[in-house]
Amino acid sequence: MFIKVLKLLVKSRFSRYFLLIVFFIFIYSLFTISFGLVTDTPDNFGSYYLAFIFLLFLISATVAGGLSLTAADRDFLLTSPVKNITLIPAFFISQALASSLIFVAAASGALIDFRTDQLGLLAGILAIVCMAILPISMSLNMAGKNIYIKVGFAGVEAAWVVSSFFGFPYGALSFINGSGVDSSIGVILVTVVATAVASQTIRAESLPFRISSFSSRNRNSYRKTYSFTDTSVTGTILKLNFRQVDFTSRAASMGNIRVRINRVSIYMMFIIMSVLASIFTSLIIVYQKTFFGFFGSFGVYLSSVYITWFLSLMLSTGTLSKERAWLSFTSIPIENYLKKVLYAKMLQTLFVSVPFVISSLILGIYVSGTYFTLTVILLFFPAIFSGINFSLSFIRKPYQILQEDLLPSTYNASQFAIFPISMTMLGILFAITIFPVTIIPAFIGSAAFLYILIRNRNYWQKRLYYWVEMGYQ
Amino acid sequence: MESIASSNFENSDPLFMESVSKSYGKIKAVDNFSMTIKVGDRVALLGENGAGKSTTLKIISGLMKPDNGRVRIFGYLPSSFEAKKMIGYLPEDPSPYLNLSVRENLEYIGSIRQTENLESRIEELLDILSLGSMERQKPLSLSRGNRQKLCLALSIIHNPRFAIMDEPLNYLDIPTQEVIFQYFERMNATFLISTHILSIAKRFTTRIVIISSGSKVWDGTIGELEKMETDGKSMESVVSGLMKNVH
Numbered sequence: 001m002f003i004k005v006l007k008l009l010v011k012s013r014f015s016r017y018f019l020l021i022v023f024f025i026f027i028y029s030l031f032t033i034s035f036g037l038v039t040d041t042p043d044n045f046g047s048y049y050l051a052f053i054f055l056l057f058l059i060s061a062t063v064a065g066g067l068s069l070t071a072a073d074r075d076f077l078l079t080s081p082v083k084n085i086t087l088i089p090a091f092f093i094s095q096a097l098a099s100s101l102i103f104v105a106a107a108s109g110a111l112i113d114f115r116t117d118q119l120g121l122l123a124g125i126l127a128i129v130c131m132a133i134l135p136i137s138m139s140l141n142m143a144g145k146n147i148y149i150k151v152g153f154a155g156v157e158a159a160w161v162v163s164s165f166f167g168f169p170y171g172a173l174s175f176i177n178g179s180g181v182d183s184s185i186g187v188i189l190v191t192v193v194a195t196a197v198a199s200q201t202i203r204a205e206s207l208p209f210r211i212s213s214f215s216s217r218n219r220n221s222y223r224k225t226y227s228f229t230d231t232s233v234t235g236t237i238l239k240l241n242f243r244q245v246d247f248t249s250r251a252a253s254m255g256n257i258r259v260r261i262n263r264v265s266i267y268m269m270f271i272i273m274s275v276l277a278s279i280f281t282s283l284i285i286v287y288q289k290t291f292f293g294f295f296g297s298f299g300v301y302l303s304s305v306y307i308t309w310f311l312s313l314m315l316s317t318g319t320l321s322k323e324r325a326w327l328s329f330t331s332i333p334i335e336n337y338l339k340k341v342l343y344a345k346m347l348q349t350l351f352v353s354v355p356f357v358i359s360s361l362i363l364g365i366y367v368s369g370t371y372f373t374l375t376v377i378l379l380f381f382p383a384i385f386s387g388i389n390f391s392l393s394f395i396r397k398p399y400q401i402l403q404e405d406l407l408p409s410t411y412n413a414s415q416f417a418i419f420p421i422s423m424t425m426l427g428i429l430f431a432i433t434i435f436p437v438t439i440i441p442a443f444i445g446s447a448a449f450l451y452i453l454i455r456n457r458n459y460w461q462k463r464l465y466y467w468v469e470m471g472y473q
Numbered sequence: 474m475e476s477i478a479s480s481n482f483e484n485s486d487p488l489f490m491e492s493v494s495k496s497y498g499k500i501k502a503v504d505n506f507s508m509t510i511k512v513g514d515r516v517a518l519l520g521e522n523g524a525g526k527s528t529t530l531k532i533i534s535g536l537m538k539p540d541n542g543r544v545r546i547f548g549y550l551p552s553s554f555e556a557k558k559m560i561g562y563l564p565e566d567p568s569p570y571l572n573l574s575v576r577e578n579l580e581y582i583g584s585i586r587q588t589e590n591l592e593s594r595i596e597e598l599l600d601i602l603s604l605g606s607m608e609r610q611k612p613l614s615l616s617r618g619n620r621q622k623l624c625l626a627l628s629i630i631h632n633p634r635f636a637i638m639d640e641p642l643n644y645l646d647i648p649t650q651e652v653i654f655q656y657f658e659r660m661n662a663t664f665l666i667s668t669h670i671l672s673i674a675k676r677f678t679t680r681i682v683i684i685s686s687g688s689k690v691w692d693g694t695i696g697e698l699e700k701m702e703t704d705g706k707s708m709e710s711v712v713s714g715l716m717k718n719v720h
Contacts, residue, residue: 072569
């Protein structure tokens with residue numbers, strides 16, 4: 001029975017998408033470490049990289065990770081006659097296998113740095129064995145321990161890893177410094193302790209209640225439907241359009257255009273942007289010679305601006321889609337509604353720009369320490385352009401409106417990104433590359449242009465009502 | 474609170490519930506609910522949206538622990554190995570394993586549930602539910618109705634003695650509903666079906682339990698309910714009145 005359950009869990013987790021992610025991480029790791037070793041990075045780049053990946057993995061597993069439970073597990077496995085003594089180890093092992101695969105892919109690049117001796121192999125083995133610490137992460141999450149306990153434990157994990165670099169022979173990565181035997185003893189001890197702590201943590205829990213409730217930990221907020229109660233109309237529109245990110249994709253066949261709308265949370269987008277910013281930062285550091293030789297140091301800022309601006313367009317491609325029904329309930333003039341959506345999208349862009357602004361800040365300090373104050377402007381630049389795009393998107397003729405249940409303008413980047421506004425943005429960016437100080441008049445000019453658009457009552461009435469009428473035909 | 478370790482119990486009915494309560498924070502989803510179901514009964518659990526039907530079924534199927542009260546499935550705790558061998562639970566809006574094909578889903582779950590003659594049982598279900606042509610497809614490529622059919626098959630693959638179903642006919646077209654009803658009739662099982670569609674209750678079940686705000690407000694047969702249809706009142710308005718009276 002154990003094998004059957006384990007087989008089900010492993011097979012249902014190791015999808016091709018999961019393996020693709022692992023492959024991507026593997027390639028990324030190899031490239032990072034390869035180029036890191038040939039550029040002017042410090043000695044022991046590989047060991048630092050390994051330590052970074054290890055820390056990232058352990059801490060994220062402890063604080064946010066844990067047991068991977070799908071809806072299908074809850075619906076069909078947990079209601080099957082499987083004893084806990086079978087079920088729990090199967091969950092642990094499948095999770096550990098999946099986690100180890102990601103970890104090994106991420107850490108594999110570091111092996112290149114150790115190629116001159118046998119420590120590379122040991123690194124790989126220890127990396128897998130160190131996954132023994134994972135049961136604690138899982139048990140803490142399963143038992144619903146509070147964030148302070150989890151953060152505290154993550155701190156202990158971090159200390160154990162970092163201690164290797166301060167001469168502690170039993171540290172997680174002490175084998176790098178030649179303490180292979182001591183390091184192995186440390187890992188074995190941690191394995192035993194971790195398993196014991198994990199068993200103790202979940203011993204009193206009446207599984208599978210705990211497991212099934214794990215997938216809906218926020219049950220207390222299950223029926224909190226009052227998030228917009230006592231909120232003003234303006235507040236509601238801003239809040240709703242800030243929190244939801246709209247993607248749209250289109251497909252045409254036989255003259256009909258089909259639109260698919262996907263909505264995700266702004267917080268999810270923030271996480272995605274953070275990951276992208278981290279990758280961007282790492283790539284710039286790795287390829288710094290090539291990059292700075294071609295663009296100059298200010299190019300870093302501009303790349304951030306352009307990436308953020310473009311992504312802000314992408315993440316709003318579905319704005320105003322399927323809004324006709326919503327608008328029929330509103331009691332405010334349509335142009336007021338749309339202007340508030342515009343503000344919400346600007347705020348949204350501002351929010352998702354933060355990771356790239358931080359990235360610029362880090363790169364600025366890392367590279368030259370210059371242009372520090374301009375980073376503040378960078379935060380607002382994509383938001384301003386996001387607003388301009390939103391306003392000007394109503395100029396485009398929405399040829400598809402007669403076939404779709406959409407508002408005339410859908411603020412669609414796929415239609416819009418290649419048009420004059422993008423060219424203008426690109427021109428400004430190149431101008432700024434040559435004369436960095438141009439960013440200030442460019443920013444002021446863009447803001448003024450947006451202000452004029454928003455305040456121009458005639459513009460909104462003429463454009464909007466015309467297109468709305470078209471849309472309702 | 475009773476001991477988790479207890480297993481055998483003097484009452485060996487398919488379902489015995491006594492004074493069961495469950496809260497989500499300050500919200501009482503199930504409030505002092507008691508019910509017994511005898512072998513062969515077909516019971517419909519009716520209630521408004523949010524009345525506590527799904528929570529009640531989750532408690533019965535062992536996915537959720539009640540705050541108070543006792544629940545037994547054939548005399549065993551719902552979370553016990555023995556109880557799970559005898560129940561077949563279909564949750565509302567269920568999800569099969571999305572990375573496995575239709576057949577793989579049936580094979581794995583059927584195997585874990587120790588289904589006798591699994592291969593022929595899978596063929597039988599694929600045939601009855603017209604899923605044979607889709608057996609190699611992954612659930613994501615199926616229509617919502619076909620996915621519901623697959624989940625129905627998963628919940629009854631092991632020929633459960635007690636079928637607990639939450640809105641089993643969701644998304645299904647009328648011919649398929651008819652096929653399902655006929656198959657249920659042939660099954661040698663006790664049924665507890667949660668629904669808010671009265672016609673399902675009238676068509677298939679023999680007893681109706683009405684729940685409102687987590688409490689049982691009425692328990693009787695379809696015949697008893699029909700007797701309450703006086704002064705030109707339809708059964709829908711009778712049931713609606715029963716649900717509202719508690720507030």
